[in-house]
Amino acid sequence: MNKIKMTTPLVEMDGDEMTRILWKMIKDELLLPFIDLKTEYYDLGLEERNRTDDQVTIDSANATKKYGVAVKCATITPNAARVSEYNLKEMWKSPNGTIRAILDGTVFRAPIVVKGIEPNVKSWAKPITIARHAYGDVYKASEIKVSGPGKAELVFTAEDGTQTRELIHEFTGAGVLQGQHNRNDSIESFAHSCFKYALDTKQDLWFATKDTISKKYDHTFKDIFQEIFDRDYKDAFDAAGITYFYTLIDDAVARVMKSEGGFIWACKNYDGDVMSDMISSAFGSLAMMTSVLVSPEGYYEYEAAHGTVQRHYYKHLAGEETSTNSVATIFAWSGALRKRGELDGLAELVDFADRLEQACVRTIEEGEMTKDLALITSIQNPTVLSSEGFIRAIRKRLEA
Numbered sequence: 001m002n003k004i005k006m007t008t009p010l011v012e013m014d015g016d017e018m019t020r021i022l023w024k025m026i027k028d029e030l031l032l033p034f035i036d037l038k039t040e041y042y043d044l045g046l047e048e049r050n051r052t053d054d055q056v057t058i059d060s061a062n063a064t065k066k067y068g069v070a071v072k073c074a075t076i077t078p079n080a081a082r083v084s085e086y087n088l089k090e091m092w093k094s095p096n097g098t099i100r101a102i103l104d105g106t107v108f109r110a111p112i113v114v115k116g117i118e119p120n121v122k123s124w125a126k127p128i129t130i131a132r133h134a135y136g137d138v139y140k141a142s143e144i145k146v147s148g149p150g151k152a153e154l155v156f157t158a159e160d161g162t163q164t165r166e167l168i169h170e171f172t173g174a175g176v177l178q179g180q181h182n183r184n185d186s187i188e189s190f191a192h193s194c195f196k197y198a199l200d201t202k203q204d205l206w207f208a209t210k211d212t213i214s215k216k217y218d219h220t221f222k223d224i225f226q227e228i229f230d231r232d233y234k235d236a237f238d239a240a241g242i243t244y245f246y247t248l249i250d251d252a253v254a255r256v257m258k259s260e261g262g263f264i265w266a267c268k269n270y271d272g273d274v275m276s277d278m279i280s281s282a283f284g285s286l287a288m289m290t291s292v293l294v295s296p297e298g299y300y301e302y303e304a305a306h307g308t309v310q311r312h313y314y315k316h317l318a319g320e321e322t323s324t325n326s327v328a329t330i331f332a333w334s335g336a337l338r339k340r341g342e343l344d345g346l347a348e349l350v351d352f353a354d355r356l357e358q359a360c361v362r363t364i365e366e367g368e369m370t371k372d373l374a375l376i377t378s379i380q381n382p383t384v385l386s387s388e389g390f391i392r393a394i395r396k397r398l399e400a
């Protein structure tokens, strides 16, 4: 059989624990037999990050800027327990955080919809993609516990020394205070990433804030989005037959529950944190959720939304059989291969990505799945497969 050719390498970011095991199985069973796979390999496994003082993470992010498309395996974000487990030189930062800081992107998360894993909301026929702004607001806030009576003010001191003041509250007793900020350049990046991703996936874009109450802060988000849309994207949206829709956050929540899905929902940082957990659990499972970081320059990094599935890894190390769901990791590969194919004009590669995804979906819809899905499926008497058995079942359909 002739293997599908690639012209530009993908940036391959290997990872940790059970997902590292799945990573190799996916390559051996589902990719290498079909594609002349070209990748530039970066080992983001914790041992290599420790050995290189985390330089390998920085190098992998810079390589993504060079080539444009990366695929990432889940990685351990070290905590105190990991520092002793892996004998680390220091508690290295989250690789996702480091990569996001270099690429300056927005993370889009979308459920993988299959028949037999029904969303809890009956009207959701198509996936809902959450785009979460990943900078500022309550995540970078300063807070004070007020102990008694006094005056609280917001003070901004410009470089030339001039001050702007705004009364927050005259306290007559104890209370709490919080100062939040965001930056126009970060909001602009967020907006560009959202509009680009909507065009890319040909889906409507929704955005919502509480601008009626927050007339300066949230209104700035609304204005920046509208300005960028009118200037840079309106014509392209018209041509693609998609729309940009702004509404209040409470109205958006009500509409989402009654919608049939199939759109991107852009959220401020906190809204995105809360709503992405609601969407993912309502659609079934984190193991059926894709995640892609899109930078405003148009670099893409694809990954699974779940972690390294540590508990399954320890079972694997103990020689026990595991039943870990590889769908989100396979979709990270198919997403990256499809994007590479589109950028390089390789129709065969795009077609392969489609067929790989269809093979995953068909395997589950025909009743063969991992344990996590067997527990929630509406399919009668599903066959529960091992991690490896499931990947082989997908290969059988891919070959057919």
Ligand code: NAP
Pocket: 073, 074, 075, 076, 077, 078, 096, 286, 287, 303, 304, 305, 306, 307, 308, 309, 310, 311, 312, 323, 324, 325, 326, 372
């Ligand atoms: P996790 O790896 O997402 O797993 C939590 C639990 O969810 C698992 O124990 C398992 O439940 C279930 N699960 C998740 N993915 C699954 C899959 N593919 N197939 C079947 N079941 C799945 O989260 P964690 O255990 O809290 O975190 C482990 C490590 O991952 C941590 O070191 C964390 O830093 C890292 N992490 C990395 C990323 C990333 O790189 N993007 C994201 C999150 C966490 P059962 O055990 O009940 O079967």
Ligand code: MG
Pocket: 273, 274, 277
């Ligand atoms: Mg959260």
